[in-house]
Amino acid sequence: MDFIEKELKEGISAAFKVVFEHDLDVESFSLQPTRKDFEGSHTFVMFPYLRVTRKSPEESGKAIGEYLQANTQLVSGYNVVKGFLNLTIADAAWLNALQQISSNDTYGDLPSNGQKVMVEFSSPNTNKPLHLGHLRNNFLGDSVSKILKAAGNDVMKVNLVNDRGIHICKSMLAYQKFGEGETPDSSGMKGDHLIGKYYVKFDQEYKKEIEGLIHQGTDAEEAKKKAPSMLEAQQMLRKWEEGDEETVALWKLMNGWVFDGFDVSYKTMGIEFDKIYHESDTYLLGKDIIEEGLDKQVFYKKDDNSVWADLTSEKMDEKLVLRGDGTSVYITQDIGTCELKHSDFPFDKSVYVVGNEQDYHFKVLFSIMNKLGREYADGLYHLSYGMVDLPSGKMKSREGTVVDADDLMQEMFDTAEKQTRELGKIEGLSEEEANKLYRTLGLGALKYFLLKVDPKKRMLFNPQESIEFQGNTGPFIQYTHARISAIMRRAESLEIQSGFEPVGIELKERELELIHKLTEYPKTVALAAEDYSPALVAQAVYDLAKSYNGFYQDVPIFNEDDKNLVRFRINISQAVAKVIRHGMGLLGIDVPERM
Helix, strand or coil: CCHHHHHHHHHHHHHHHHHHCCCCCHHHCCCEECCCCCCCCEEEECHHHHHHHCCCHHHHHHHHHHHHHHHCCCEEEEEEECCEEEEEECHHHHHHHHHHHHHCCCCCCCCCCCCEEEEECCCCECCCCCEHHHHHHHHHHHHHHHHHHHCCCEEEEEEEEECCCHHHHHHHHHHHHHCCCCCHHHHCCCHHHHHHHHHHHHHHHHHHHHHHHHHCCCCHHHHHHHCHHHHHHHHHHHHHHHCCHHHHHHHHHHHHHHHHHHHHHHHHHCCCCCEEEEHHHHCCCCHHHHHHHHHCCCEEECCCCCEEEECHHHCCCEEEEECCCCCCCHHHHHHHHHHHHHHHCCCCEEEEEEEHHHHHHHHHHHHHHHHCCCHHHHHEEEEEECCEEECCECCCHHHCCCCEHHHHHHHHHHHHHHHHHHHCCCCCCCHHHHHHHHHHHHHHHHHHHHHCCCCCCCEECCHHHHCCCCCCCHHHHHHHHHHHHHHHHHHHHCCCCCCCCCCCCCCCHHHHHHHHHHHHHHHHHHHHHHHCCHHHHHHHHHHHHHHHHHHHHHCCCCCCCCHHHHHHHHHHHHHHHHHHHHHHHHCCCCCCCCC
């Protein structure tokens, strides 16, 4: 809650005590933003309290408004519209709020709440490079982690890499057959791209075999199972699980190349993890918990010795949790990995950032953990996000039709360079500074475009639209920050002192609008953490940048005779830059000092 809202609520509580002899707890009610067609900034709705006031909505609102105006220095006016008490805040209070914001170096960070939150995201497969869908996942996971931390949580970012299984063996088999000793160095390709090439190669050969079998009269579904490449891949997986030296050596070699490639991609994205789990270390986990579940009668055995969870009472199906031969299925591993993660970092909440095609899987997992009596089960949360489409349609990695993450990032850097040069925004920058700016703008455009949309929504990514310097884009906000940085440099060169005297300043509408938006910012951070939604931060920062540009056009800063007003407007500019920097930082986006 911001400084002004806190004082207002205390004043309203005091008014109820004095005027209506009623104790109104400040935590029991909230204030709303005043509708734009009425005067004021904060609105208190009277209707729920008419039993207490025993007056009409209008009379009740008037009584509270009069008390606030007479007994606080906060409220300078009020109006009552059908039981909605709209309050106008005194300029002195807004100015006081701005001074508090300006003097707070950590403005936007909320106090520690003692909660531990684990955020798991990225989770790539080591048979292909990262693509556009991974970018939304990585940016979302990283931003949510930053927002949760700013909201006072102790956050741990983890990545569970899918580095084993039949899909990995497909790449290995194709490399074994067609690789001829090719390496990242000899091919000039990043390791993840090289291995992705062989994943596509496997699919091409596999499809030829299926067509051949169908041509010989085999049923299509049967052909998929009997195709030699699939049988060989399954045999390779069995060898890997048995620890066959040659198979494990090839797996280590190829995965090593992929990890090196991933490291480069993560560095370009600006993404880091506190801990990386590997499925090759966790895939056998969970079997002991299945035994525990059988003892607790959470699970039951069928005649073939397979173990199942009956979730029909929760409107789900029966779920296989262990095969009859004692081997794991995906849910077995997830049960075990969930337990491992909690033992490593005893979390209050664990957020899984995974696409919405896995909604059902997580409902099943969370239900099972609840039935097993895990106290932390209520804190398990699936941050389900929509897929990213392109104007050209859906992507399929095995067919090689994905939009590669590295290529897309490079395209964004190149587009940023082209746009920036055309707009003449690199005057006075060295080549090194200019190249850094292109990367900052390109990556900022990409992250902002993918994060400004509500995570739950499916979205269409348009690279050209994302890099525009006008409208709701990353570069527009970055440019606003650079503009304010130029104002700060000019103020420094003119030796204008920071700080201002609030006495005698009458706020213009543009100034009032800006300070109001600044005071609302911590509330946005709290709400974004509650909803796991970077889109709320993106919208708030864009609204602030848009308001500042209106202020910049309408209100003189240096061309003003009153030196105190000059200092005040520099101060407001500085506070806006601070909040833009903080908000964009929560989205994982850097803001330049010069453009």
